[in-house]
Amino acid sequence: MCNTIRMELYKIFRMKSFFVLAIITIAMVVLTAAFLVDDIEENTQAQSTQIIGINGTENGSTDNSVQFGITESVEGMDVDNLAVLEIYGQHLSSGLFILFNVIFLVLYVTADIKNGYIKNIGGQVKHRSSLIWSKWAAAAAYVLVFDVVTFLVEAVSMRISLGYLHWGSFQIHLPYIGVQVVLQYSFLVACMTITMVLRSRAFGMLAGTCLSMGIAGLICSGIDAVCGRFLSIRNLHLENYLLTTKMSELLPGAGAVQIRNILLLAAAYLVVFTLISLVSVEKRDLL
Amino acid sequence: MNEILLETHGLTKQFRHYKAVNNIDMHIRRGAIYGFIGRNGAGKTTFLKMVCGLANPTAGEYSIFGCTGKELAQVRPRVGCLIEAPGIYANMTARDNLMIKARLFGIKDKKYADGILDTVGLSDVGRKKAGHFSLGMKQRLGIGLAMVGNPDFLVLDEPINGLDPQGIAEVRDMLRRLAQERGLTILISSHILEELSKLCTDFGIIHKGCLIKELSQEQLLQQCEKRLELVLDEPEKAMTILDGMNIHKYEAIDKTHLYVYERLEDSMLINRELVTAGVLPREMKVNQEELESYFLNLTSA
Incomplete structure (x- = not known):
């Protein structure tokens, strides 16, 4: 098992797409830091500012609405007192990082299926389940490296852009960032599972990007509406059980109960999707 | 020499109503180079995938090194395979490709990859990306990948496919050398009997999923x-x-x-x-x- 994990780690950090996406992500982080001051100043006239991408709301409402797209709010931020941990937490909850991670990990999990490498090793491992565990471990290592690197880039960029470096409250932001990372990882495991079950890079990428942009929230709202209208089931709120909803809902300084519930949901996702992956790799033929 | 390394009993693979492999009983002696011959679509690859543990049989069973069923997990690392196209990372070098798989066996020494590159005749490729290799070089690298971990049994699915006559001769010589020097048992599939007859010691002929004949080189030549x-x-x-x-x-x-x-x-x-x-x-x-x-x-x- 350890050797299989070493092999996956060796592979993941040698993929061309790893470096390409790392460069793009770092560029995005630098750019957001560079335009941060302008965005906050513009925000004095508007309630919220879009930093990246699109911001869509259902029925034009702002509260309790299903959001899709990548949105970061700079509302209430003070140009003279911007904290690295706060801005970094915003990036995590917005879905900015998750989008890049989904793109890379879909490429990663489909690479050995696409080029046939899986057939070189699939027969030589003692248990096929180790192919899944090793991928999960490699993905976890990747997420950690990615988050640490982007955090450091964020800090340096903010120092250069703002002229000062203020970390923010570790007590408030570290648990928040930790939970966001767990949610991020659970979400990525779900996307990797979907890709492996579908065995299609195109569909995996489509599903991953749509989910990371919050499309599942829209689908859940639709299901809620249908259930409400035809089955008389009201207040279903399926979107409350989505990882992306929890990512955007969670705020720094959240209570212990909320954090526990969110972590339980993340664990449930991990268990369910890992089981699906294991069954898929054990029972199906390796193509 | 006559010890049976691979033995299958009624091995069958069915996709819905179509039997791709139908009730195959195959016997491969230790140290043999077994030519598995059949036309395109005869069921060669499906059979090899089952032997390599990439596909589950619908019916029947097989033993490798005397192990069967769940015991097979113990001998799986001793079976190197090249199934269909060589599975290589195109944007990596040949050495990197080999080192990825070497990690699976806990091998970190880069000289190990150099040794395999030398064996398969790719020692002079340097930093050239595998994606820029010719078809013959890719096939050699595929065979090299199958050899990582020093397997005792090599399963090669059409390794001479698409090669020019010189490439075929080179791969043939290389496999013969491997079998002689390392005592490997090789199961090699092809649809070209003429080519395999120059290399193999035993033959199995598959047609429409059924193994219609198993014979030794002497018997084939006699035919x-x-x-x-x-x-x-x-x-x-x-x-x-x-x-x-x-x-x-x-x-x-x-x-x-x-x-x-x-x-x-x-x-x-x-x-x-x-x-x-x-x-x-x-x-x-x-x-x-x-x-x-x-x-x-x-x-x-």
Whole structure:
């Protein structure tokens, strides 16, 4: 098992797409830091500012609405007192990082299926389940490296852009960032599972990007509406059980109960999707 | 030498109503180079995938190194395979590709990859990306990947596919050398009997999912040897007469056909002796079958 994990780690950090996406992500982080001051100043006239991408709301409402797209709010931020941990937490909850991670990990999990490498090793491992565990471990290592690197880039960029470096409250932001990372990882495991079950890079990428942009929230709202209208089931709120909803809902300084519930949901996702992956790799033929 | 390394019993793979592999009983001796021959779509790859543990059989079982069922997990690392196209990372070098797999076996020494590159004749590729390799080089790298971890049993699915005659000869020489120097057992599939006949010690011919013949190199060569073909009604009686003439290298094919492989120049004498003994040959001719036509006759029957 350890050797299989070493092999996956060796592979993941040698993929061309790893470096390409790392460069793009770092560029995005630098750019957001560079335009941060302008965005906050513009925000004095508007309630919220879009930093990246699109911001869509259902029925034009702002509260309790299903959001899709990548949105970061700079509302209430003070140009003279911007904290690295706060801005970094915003990036995590917005879905900015998750989008890049989904793109890379879909490429990663489909690479050995696409080029046939899986057939070189699939027969030589003692248990096929180790192919899944090793991928999960490699993905976890990747997420950690990615988050640490982007955090450091964020800090340096903010120092250069703002002229000062203020970390923010570790007590408030570290648990928040930790939970966001767990949610991020659970979400990525779900996307990797979907890709492996579908065995299609195109569909995996489509599903991953749509989910990371919050499309599942829209689908859940639709299901809620249908259930409400035809089955008389009201207040279903399926979107409350989505990882992306929890990512955007969670705020720094959240209570212990909320954090526990969110972590339980993340664990449930991990268990369910890992089981699906294991069954898929054990029972199906390796193509 | 006669120890059986791979043995299958009624191995079957069914996709819905279609049996891609149908009830195959195969036997591969340790140290043999086994040529698995069949036309495109005959079921070769599906069979090899099952043997390599990439696909689960619908029915039947197989043993490798005497292990079967769940015990197979213990010997899986001893089976190296190249199934269909060589699975390589195109944007990495040959050495990196080998080192990825070497990690699976806990090997970190880069000299290990150099050794394999040398064995498969790719020692001079340097930093060239595998995606820029010629087809022959990719096939060699695929074989190199199958050799990582020093397996005792190599399963190669059409490794000479798409190669030019020189490339085929090089791969053939390399496999022969590997079998001799390392004592490897090799299962190699192809649809070109002519090429495998120059390399393999044993052969299995598959057609429409069924293994229709298993034979050794000697038997194959005998099949294609120059022979006197006799069509007669009493082959048993004819055999007694041949023994009396001190001719022992013959074979009764069926109830009416008898092949004689020696003293072909004495065909007139054989004919006279048979007629004298009251055995009248209905047909008698000296014939030699090409490997290709032998294969075609088998698979079109």
